[in-house]
Amino acid sequence: MTPSSPPYSRDDFDDAFILRELSTPELEKRRFLYAEDHARNGSLDIDGFDSRSFDTPWYRRRGSCLSLIRFGVFSITIFISVAYYFWSIILNELADSVPPRPVTPPLCESAECDFEQYVCGGWRERHDLRLDQGSMFTGTLMAEAAQMRLRHILESTSVPEAADEENLRKLKSAYNACLDEAVISKRGSEPLDALLAQLDDIYSAESTAVGSDVNITDAVLFLMNSGVTALVEMGPGAKPDDRDPDKIVISVGPPDEIGLPVREYYNSSQTVSEYTRVLKEVLGNFVGQDKRVSVEDIVLFEWKLANATPDAQTLQDVEKYYNPRNLDQVESMLPQISLSTIVSMLSPAGFKPDRLIVSSPSYMESLSTILRDTPRKTVHHFFKWKIIQVYVDQIEDAKITALREFSNKLAGKDPKATTERWRTCIRSLDRGLSWSLSRFYVLDAFSEASKELGDQIILDIKQRFVNILHQTSWMSPDVRKLSIEKVDNIVQKIGYPTKSPNVMDPADIERYYHDLHISNETFFENEMAIAKFDLHRAWSKLGKPTDRNEWGMSAPTVNAYYNPPLQEIVFPTGIMQPPVFYGPSAPLYLAYGAFGAVSGHELSHAFDSTGRHYDQTGNYTDWWDAKTVQGFEDRAQCFVDQYSNFTVLGENGEPLHVNGRLTLGENIADAGGIGAAFQAWKKRDEASPDAHLPGLSNFSKEQLFFIAYGNWWCAKTTKEAAIQAIYTDPHAPKFARIIGTMANSREFNEAFNCPTKKPVCKLW
Structure with a gap:
């Protein structure tokens, strides 16, 4: 829908609860709850501390479903039966994309056969939205854990080392000025x-x-x-x-x-x-x-x-x-x-x-x-x-109350809700003094062993992706050769920047923020100073060569991204935390199933509907021949049609479809990422088999790989946040990122003994 008529004309604007197109009577009876952030350069839509980063759609269903933990004690026979029938439900949901085929025995149509509900039902039962949240998912919890860690650092009375005195002083001044609601309220408007x-x-x-x-x-x-x-x-x-x-x-x-x-x-x-x-x-x-x-x-x-x-x-x-x-x-x-x-x-x-x-x-x-x-x-x-x-x-003044309440309502939050002040202040620091904040977060939350494992996972996935390219028949030999070179040229950055600025060098951080003057009393003026500092720092880059050492995300950010012109994939410290990233002592199927899929997702962006336009040096150019372009577009259209079948309901009860074209790049990256991650883990597991986790022996390691992936996308969303995201978010709703990605994974179908092994849509 586009704004094509004056704002005061009547328009049937959608308003209701989120909906997936499910045709079975049992599943249609469920109630759904909504709750609370460019592919900017192909990110995962989980940007750090800004709450808007998490305003992507989700849904909640109540029914006879059992939580993942409950299922953990069921026999593997029951589990395989559930997975068997789940695949049939996927086919039913994607009827517009996949020709119908007869299925025997009769379909399981109860909630237990929904894989998304299977892995996320218990999660939703255990996690409630705060009044100031329009949505949440696993990444939200990780970001809030990072916030809590930073709160302890900022409110600690311990004396920093001499080299960090100025950095911590500036951070604490900004933090305390933001926390001082008495002064802010006294100043009013x-x-x-x-x-x-x-x-x-x-x-x-x-x-x-x-x-x-x-x-x-x-x-x-x-x-x-x-x-x-x-x-x-x-x-x-x-x-x-x-x-x-x-x-x-x-x-x-x-x-x-x-x-x-x-x-x-x-x-x-x-x-x-x-x-x-x-x-x-x-x-x-x-x-x-x-x-x-x-x-x-x-x-x-x-x-x-x-x-x-x-x-x-x-x-x-x-x-x-x-x-x-x-x-x-x-x-x-x-x-x-x-x-x-x-x-x-x-x-x-x-x-x-x-x-x-x-x-x-x-x-x-x-x-x-x-x-x-x-x-x-x-x-x-x-x-x-x-x-x-x-x-x-x-500011704090009654003059702006109506605007706050209106903004909250549009975002799916309680109109009168306010965020805890310390959370607001840490988010402010992450926008304004991000590298100072990053330094203290990295010192407290990251280890060299984690960096080494992260490097290993990404390198494994790059190797598997090269192998996938070798087997891609619709690519011409010349394009395939350049594509492999492109993968080899991609730079991987993990944890934190070591230049521009070097997060591990307190003097470099101090120099970076030397011209930013912060008071411990004037929060409003601090925000204005930060805005001007950021503006002039950005414009000062003109006339100079691109600084390839700079990062586009702070270290505490729970996200990752691919930058096409710079040919880089970047993984901040924030996303390298449980339950996405586990250390080397944990079974690798957990890390590869979640962090590995994230890594593969970012790598796949290099060959999605946007990334494919950039050659092996990062130049935007026509480097694919007509045969390869046609092969890509034919297969990409399958993803467009598939994801366009997912819907949410708008204001007036009409289904609001996911924009399969807007979300195409992310959906391609999800499918390519999980495939490359699975192959990378299997090769690693063949050389050094993973141990089973206690209490989960009824699950195969392959099944736990996909369960780890699904748990990463468990979420809740309010209906208002869902509607807003449908219009602007290049990512599909998170329920679709589980269901759609699993439907497109041959390895998932094999792991859960699904009747049909062939993926619905496949590029890589």
């Missing part, structure tokens, strides 16, 4: 009022002329320095130039959020009506009874911007977002804003860009038309509203 007053001085609402763009460039620049994105997102990206990986390039395009968190929300009359009410109340609290403020005009302005913004699928497609233009060409698209002035003010002295990457030329041209037809006062108050939205969590 004062610091936010001051920021809004600065905008008035730069870009006033006095002119009522339509299309008045005087000082609008200064306003956009002021917002950027304040950590606020409005109208356009502009700056050096998280990755280098796709066609020249050794060069940092400026990207420009639509912002991630216009006003509402999801562009499709502008088509929901109910959501827009509530949003308008909140905007009127909250903005009115800050600007008073200004008769020049038309809240309806602001919402209409936002709707126009949302309607001009391409959908998430388009913005993540390198063939569509990579549009190089010179600066004059970009300015001609959007003459109201002097992008050359912004570049000149933020770039190093003397820097002249030879090109910018415009992610959506159509948006830039539409934005120009929208600005031309919009009164200056509307744009002015839209800017104010964006500032309020960004800094809503940095």
Whole structure:
């Protein structure tokens, strides 16, 4: 659904509980519960401490199912029977993708035959959502364990070594300023009022002329320095130039959020009506009874911007977002804003860009038309509203209560819920002082033995993936040869960065944050200082070769990623913890089933619907011949059709389908990752067999491998979070990541003695 009609028109927007398309009466009787974060460069959608990273869909079913622990004491005969019938349910769910085939004996249609419920039912019984959570999964628990570890470090009274005194002082100052709710409450909205007053001085609402763009460039620049994105997102990206990986390039395009968190929300009359009410109340609290403020005009302005913004699928497609233009060409698209002035003010002295990457030329041209037809006062108050939205969590004042409650409701949380302050503060540190925080986390949570095992697992999987490529018949010999070279060239990074900065060198950390000034009393100003520090550090990279030592995630982050232009797969310390990563003393089928699948997932991104466009050196280019491209697309379409059959229900009860095209890269990576991980573990197990775990002798090692994988994706999600994720998340709902991945695994079918061994969809 796209915002194709004005926000005040009636629209049948979906609203109900999440649903998988199950055709059996017994399974359709179950109740579902919802609960609480680009493939940015092919990540797993489990980003560290930011709660938004976990806002991906999940479901809960109650029925006659038994937990995994209960099943552990059942006989292996019963277990195999359950698995046998489960495969038939998978086929039934994927009826649109797989031709029906007769099945005998009769299908098991009870909850016990659902593999996802089998591995996750007990998990859901033991884990409840807090009021401030819209979703959670195993990665959430790992991230919260890391938070607790960091809390103990930050609240400890022990004296650090002399070399770390300044690093810990700056961390504790930021942490204590954030914790001091008495001071924050006493100041109320004062610091936010001051920021809004600065905008008035730069870009006033006095002119009522339509299309008045005087000082609008200064306003956009002021917002950027304040950590606020409005109208356009502009700056050096998280990755280098796709066609020249050794060069940092400026990207420009639509912002991630216009006003509402999801562009499709502008088509929901109910959501827009509530949003308008909140905007009127909250903005009115800050600007008073200004008769020049038309809240309806602001919402209409936002709707126009949302309607001009391409959908998430388009913005993540390198063939569509990579549009190089010179600066004059970009300015001609959007003459109201002097992008050359912004570049000149933020770039190093003397820097002249030879090109910018415009992610959506159509948006830039539409934005120009929208600005031309919009009164200056509307744009002015839209800017104010964006500032309020960004800094809503940095103040404590009744003025912003309605906005917090509305945001909570949209995210599937209790409207009046608040997050424990210490959690909020550690998340703030992870955004602002991430490498200082990383240093103390690594010292406390990581060992050299873990790094060695992680390296071994990834190397094993790379070798298995090369073997898979050798057997891929739809690839031409020349492309296969280059693909193998590409695998060999992929750099693996584990644990933490050792350069830019070196987390293990306290002096290097201190130098990195030397220009960031932190107070132990002013939380709001600290957040502003961090925003400006990050902005200028990013722009300072222009004109210099790409620093290939930098990491895109902090060490405590529970996630991993593949960066196509830099040809690297990165695994922070945070994800190398139980129950995803176990040390060398534990049976390897546990580590390979979870962390190995994560590793294989990231490696597979090098050959998914995005990664395949980058050659063995990381250049975005057409390096596949027509035969290979056709072979890929034919097989990829199977994944699109398969995952498009999974649905959640929206506001009005209509099924909301997973976007099989948007999630294609992640689904391919899930399937390729589990296959490579299983083969890598089997080869290792043949050389040095794993021992059985006590109490689980009724399970084969192969079965425990897949159970370990399934446990990693156990989750709960509220219906609101599920709907939001369907529109924006390049990852499928987690129940689909278990069911779909198992349906696509021959090894799973063999391990559980399924009647059909052939996977539904297969690329690698």
